[in-house]
Amino acid sequence: MLDANIIVVGGGCAGMQLIHSLLKLPLEQTGNIILIESNREITHKSWCFWSKNKTEYDFLISKYWTELKFGSVSSDLSKEIAPYRYNYINSEAFFDFHFQLISNSPRVKLVYEEVEKIQSVNGIKRVFTRNNEYQAQHVYNSALDFTTIDSERILLWQHFKGWFIKTDQATFKPSQATMMDFNIPQEKASHFMYVLPFSETEALIEFTAFSIPSGYSDENYDSFIKNYIDEKFNCSYTILREEKGKIPMTDFKFPATSKEGVIHIGSLAGSIKPSTGYAFNRISRHTAYLLESFLDNNKSIYKKQGLARFHFYDTLLLQIIKDQPEQVAMIMNKLFTKNSFYKILSFLDERTSILQEISLFYTLPKRLFLKEVLKYVWFKFQK
Ligand SMILES: Cc1cc2nc3c(=O)[nH]c(=O)nc-3n(C[C@H](O)[C@H](O)[C@H](O)COP(=O)(O)OP(=O)(O)OC[C@H]3O[C@@H](n4cnc5c(N)ncnc54)[C@H](O)[C@@H]3O)c2cc1C
Structure with missing residues (x-):
């Protein structure tokens, strides 16, 4: 039985x-x-x-943001993302x-x-x-x-550590989350900060690195976070708790x-x-x-999911993150400064049409991506 x-x-x-x-x-x-x-x-x-x-888990969303921010050495952009909203559970x-x-x-x-x-x-x-x-x-x-x-596939890791902080004075804009701020030292990997303000005085400030296999020491993470808070917000604060993790990035x-x-x-x-x-x-x-x-008695479970072209785009970006992490900040800067946030979010959600994708790729460094396409084709051909 x-x-x-x-x-x-x-x-x-x-x-x-x-x-x-x-x-x-x-x-x-x-x-x-x-x-x-x-x-x-x-x-x-x-x-x-x-x-x-509406989503299945709207009742668990404790905070959402209607504006997203992108930062780099040359720009600091924030935009409304309606009809999207950025949700936190x-x-x-x-x-x-x-x-x-x-x-x-x-x-x-x-x-x-x-x-x-x-x-x-x-x-x-x-x-x-x-x-x-x-x-x-x-x-x-x-x-x-x-x-x-x-083992022939790309396997990279996204490492991150964040501090939930409470500041002594009003510091944050509660309607605006920072999705990526590349305006921090890049060194050997691609680095950015992520900021989720829950109120004017509370926020999660997170440091993320793409592509270093084993992550950094706690001292390293802490100094990135501390320096960012000092430079960006210049406030006195208490650390309430920490969050640390790593997420695989593989094709x-x-x-x-x-x-x-x-x-x-x-x-x-x-x-x-x-x-x-x-x-x-x-x-x-x-x-x-x-x-x-x-x-349906699991008859359709073997059907392929997702569109192959998005897997291909992801693979190209992973190749760049792996081989040329120093280029990631520049690519993201072009992506965010030359496209609407709505289009970027739809693209990352795999909800764009081919025409929209072509117009988006047109804003990215063409020679760099062309080289990656040739590399991709070459590896496929070798197998
Ligand atoms: C810190 C962190 C923050 C993240 N933030 C976001 C975010 O903001 N947005 C987003 O979309 N994604 C985010 N992710 C990515 C993603 O949402 C999570 O990784 C998600 O948890 C994956 O779900 P899962 O069920 O596959 O794995 P998990 O949630 O890890 O669940 C797997 C479960 O299986 C159990 N398990 C493992 N092996 C065994 C075994 N042999 N026998 C029995 N049980 C076992 C584990 O204990 C675990 O509970 C984040 C990931 C991390 C680590």
Whole structure:
């Protein structure tokens, strides 16, 4: 006898969004669900994403900004982004909501164990932890092992550390978030600052580096943040808490399922946008797709998702970040100063038409991108 109809491995961003969606269906359709999570400690994350329509998680958005700012050595631009808005969800609120949902639902069982392997025997999925085995009809997996990424693909990391600070005087413009400010020392990697003001006196000030494999020491991060606050805001402040993390940036094409028919979700399904690291919105869209597939007995799960041309654009940018990180600030400067923020956000969201993309590429350094296209074609040809 099966332990459940569905097993979800990993109760992070994707696992929780999936369970939330499944619980909107009647019990007869989902059957019982087991969520297997290896970690009792929740890593704090500040999830931001832009939207112009209603989203599944509007009720968890505690702050949004209607204006975005881009900074570089030569410009300091801020623009209204209507009809978009830039939303913030605190991961604590996200997990409180989902844990409450799970504890209120008799059909979901949460177990804290580490999944070691998953097999399929006669269509039944067998999930093994150190001491137990669980069997189910469907398994959704978000446990990503980076060593499984094809070594021929690009794998870079976006490293960041931020301080949530409270200032002694009114310092920030609460309606304006800084998406990228490259006006800081660039050194060997591409560096920028990210600023999310929650009020005139509270903000998250985050330093981000693209492409250094192992990140920096805490002292290094701290000095970037401290210098930025001193130079940009010149205020006295208290550090309330810190946030630190790294996000993979890869052009590896994550398969929709494993060979055993285990359905991939979240990062394991390629939901992290390779060139930016944004994932929350993509996970929401993928979850909606997974639910549709589930209602269709998962017949459509193998269908390719996303448009190939955006994967190609991402790969070109990753090649540049990898080989010429010093060019990234200049490329971003051209992108942001010569295009509307609306067009940039639509492009990063993969919602533009080919014509819009051509007009956007026209504003970027053509020779540099042409060289990257030739490099891309050459590598393809070699394989
Ligand atoms: C600090 C930080 C800030 C971010 N900010 C943003 C942002 O502003 N906007 C945005 O769009 N994206 C952001 N991201 C990127 C992205 O949203 C997250 O990485 C997202 O959490 C990915 O979801 P996931 O479910 O694939 O992975 P996770 O949320 O990491 O969940 C995976 C879960 O699986 C569990 N697990 C792993 N292995 C096993 C195993 N063997 N057995 C059982 N359980 C296992 C883990 O403990 C974890 O709980 C951020 C990422 C980080 C790290």
